[in-house]
Amino acid sequence: MEKxxxxxxxxxxxRLVEGKSLVFHCHHYNCFLQRTLEDAKIVDGKGIQIESxxxxxxxxxxxAFEDHQKLKTAKQKLKFASNFFQIAGFGLIDFSKxxxxxxxxxxxxxxxxxxxxxxxxxxxxxxxxxxTGWIAGVMAAAYNKxxxxxDVRETKCEAVKGKGCKFEVTQR
Amino acid sequence: MTINESKIIDAxxxxxxxxxxxxxxxxxTVYLTNHYADYYNKISYKFEKALEAHGKDTxxxxxxxxxxxxxxxxFNTFRGIHExxxxxxLIAPMCKNxxxxxxxxxxxxxxxxxxxxxxxxxxxxxxxxxxxxTYESIGFMKEFGKSKHSECYLxxxxxxxxxxxxxxxxxxxxxxxxxxxxxxxxCRSKEDKYCEFVVTRKK
Numbered sequence: 484m485e486k487x488x489x490x491x492x493x494x495x496x497x498r499l500v501e502g503k504s505l506v507f508h509c510h511h512y513n514c515f516l517q518r519t520l521e522d523a524k525i526v527d528g529k530g531i532q533i534e535s536x537x538x539x540x541x542x543x544x545x546x547a548f549e550d551h552q553k554l555k556t557a558k559q560k561l562k563f564a565s566n567f568f569q570i571a572g573f574g575l576i577d578f579s580k581x582x583x584x585x586x587x588x589x590x591x592x593x594x595x596x597x598x599x600x601x602x603x604x605x606x607x608x609x610x611x612x613x614x615t616g617w618i619a620g621v622m623a624a625a626y627n628k629x630x631x632x633x634d635v636r637e638t639k640c641e642a643v644k645g646k647g648c649k650f651e652v653t654q655r
Numbered sequence: 656m657t658i659n660e661s662k663i664i665d666a667x668x669x670x671x672x673x674x675x676x677x678x679x680x681x682x683x684t685v686y687l688t689n690h691y692a693d694y695y696n697k698i699s700y701k702f703e704k705a706l707e708a709h710g711k712d713t714x715x716x717x718x719x720x721x722x723x724x725x726x727x728x729x730f731n732t733f734r735g736i737h738e739x740x741x742x743x744x745l746i747a748p749m750c751k752n753x754x755x756x757x758x759x760x761x762x763x764x765x766x767x768x769x770x771x772x773x774x775x776x777x778x779x780x781x782x783x784x785x786x787x788x789t790y791e792s793i794g795f796m797k798e799f800g801k802s803k804h805s806e807c808y809l810x811x812x813x814x815x816x817x818x819x820x821x822x823x824x825x826x827x828x829x830x831x832x833x834x835x836x837x838x839x840x841x842c843r844s845k846e847d848k849y850c851e852f853v854v855t856r857k858k
Contacts, residue, residue, distance in 0.1 A: 496768065496771045496772075496788075497788075498768035503693060504691075504692035504768060505690065505692065506689075509685035509728060510687075511685060512727060512728030512731075515724050516721075519721070523720075526706060539697070568678065571674060572674045573678060576678075591677075594678070601686070
């Protein structure tokens with residue numbers, strides 16, 4: 484099975500995937516940093532986080548899909564991306580109900596929602612901004628679209644109620 | 656016995672933390688992610704630029720907020736490491752004193768993908784720690800070029816957390832647990848040769 488190669492550079496103490504640095508951080512930092520941006524109402528903290536995730540995911544997987552030519556179909560590419568999501572500790576993600584026009588993506592487990600509830604309990608509004616942007620970027624790369632071709636909205640979030648998270652994807 | 660930093664780094668790297676069957680990395684009493692340095696840099700510096708653009712009153716607000724986020728990160732993650740079985744088994748036997756424990760924590764930091772870090776000097780009152788390749792300075796320079804001020808906010812907060820974990824009494828009971836603070840005295844984003852953090856007690 485095709486997998487992204489995460490390598491350790493002993494000289495620079497960097498962990499690299501597709502030439503980009505990966506760094507270990509905990510749910511305390513991820514959630515506190517998210518909340519810091521969110522609480523500053525004079526800036527679009529939510530938008531900053533979603534669009535940044537879109538950009539990094541699109542860049543990573545556009546390159547990855549070029550490097551892994553055995554991945555022919557969008558289904559194979561999305562499965563490849565979802566494996567990375569799991570290995571990196573972001574949770575579980577299922578793209579099986581999507582097509583080139585969009586669809587529904589589910590996260591039976593989300594690091595961000597799980598971390599938020601562990602720190603502060605439930606909240607009033609969906610909060611998986613990283614996942615939202617990441618989905619938009621990965622979908623665009625997998626379906627050979629442009630960076631901003633998909634809108635993604637989190638319609639169900641474990642940090643608000645129940646178990647698991649759900650995202651609706653539509654084409655712009 | 657002195658701290659064998661290479662052995663510690665190799666051991667932590669060798670643990671190869673990765674998502675379990677639920678995609679969760681449950682380690683050192685925290686949930687970890689092997690996350691994109693670019694993501695953290697984009698959101699932190701876009702946030703800083705947005706506050707600067709908003710006006711004079713908010714221009715300098717990002718720095719203390721992002722440093723505190725770093726302190727929360729360091730205090731929780733490295734406290735978890737310090738209290739772990741892995742620490743007790745591998746690193747604690749190498750430590751003769753609290754200063755050695757700071758060096759031990761720095762060795763574990765070197766395994767997290769944050770670059771190469773070195774303790775220059777440490778006493779119960781002051782820590783000086785350096786890195787030649789923080790991911791923050793690399794990211795800032797790549798996106799924005801040279802800065803007029805230091806930009807490694809996460810690292811500044813983490814440096815302070817090391818001293819608070821090791822040298823602050825009664826970390827759990829003391830409401831003033833946040834007794835050390837850090838300043839980044841040199842930064843590669845200002846075109847200094849390395850990034851340097853000096854940690855002392857707040858006055």
